[in-house]
Amino acid sequence: MAPLVRRTWAPRGHTPVLIQRGRSRRKVSVIGALVISPRRRRVRAYFGLLPDANFDGASILAFLKELCRSLRVPITLIWDRLSAHIGEPIAPWLVRNRHRLRAYLLPPYAPVLNPVELIWGHTKSNPLANFAPNELDELLAQTQMATLTISDDEPLLRSFLKHCLLSLRLR
Secondary structure, X not given: OOOOOOOOOOOOOOOOOOOOOOOOOOOEEEEEEEEEOOOOOOEEEEEEEEEOOOOOHHHHHHHHHHHHHHOOOOEEEEEOOOHHHXXXXXXXXXXXXXXXXXXXXXXXXXXHHOHHHHHHHHHHHOOOOOOOOOOHHHHHHHHHHHHXXXXXXXXXXXXXXXXXXXXXXXX
């Protein structure tokens, strides 16, 4: 679990050293949704965490189902072209649930249009910067804390929407 080094220091003439334990490949995968209320007054973020695994079609579908359970209004979903977003089992499920959820894909290789990419950049370079956990549980707990903090910070979430190049009108 190598840390993302943002900034460090050492006395003049000494090389800074950031100690980490081993070269573990353990990780926490995160999926996120930035939700704007129907009247565009509130902005919230929802996250799903998956320790020691990658999100695939089944886990993304579980996240979408949980999102639909949490939100009682029709959903417009705008997301990138990750292959898991457009393949099995997502595509057939979206067709069956088109009365409840509409999906639109961003152009290929367009992270500047995706406000969730700004969330990932902020999270890695702020709350998780220089964090070098010894165990997966530490990484999971710190990631949960970071995502909970972000999901409650509406001005920060609005700033991600404002600074992405996707035109969304907010009130």
